[in-house]
């Protein structure tokens with residue numbers, strides 16, 4: 543079986559697997575990174591989003607071969623309970639979630655936005671989160687939370 547190497551949350555990582563294996567299964571299985579959630583399995587809900595470089599991608603629709611040599615960041619690498627990312631603090635402050643199932647994917651989409659555009663408008667945030675589904679209807683609070691995190695990051 544081929545070996546595929548990439549950096550996962552800053553750590554050099556090697557996986558022995560079929561190159562066509564989907565990233566989400568490898569993350570949640572062999573690598574025990576269960577923060578990226580399985581929702582639709584068809585690149586339609588965003589629950590499985592991770593960062594590849596500075597871009598949010600659906601891990602359920604990303605073959606391993608395509609991430610060879612790249613930097614992958616999952617929600618586990620964004621922040622921790624001890625040192626939360628400003629986005630995570632803002633989501634808590636704005637109570638921008640209900641069941642929480644969609645939130646890891648939404649945070650990764652928001653993180654990609656802030657890496658590419660540190661001073662987004664609410665319209666930019668809505669566009670960046672447009673492909674993330676939230677069945678609980680927390681979108682408006684989420685947009686406020688992303689704007690709050692952007693302001694905090696800009697002030698640093």
Ligand code: FES
Pocket residue numbers: 579580581582583584585586587588589590591600601602603
């Ligand atoms: S589970 Fe990947 S986009 Fe829905």
Ligand code: FES
Pocket residue numbers: 639640641642643644645675676677678679680
């Ligand atoms: S908070 Fe429940 S699906 Fe978004």
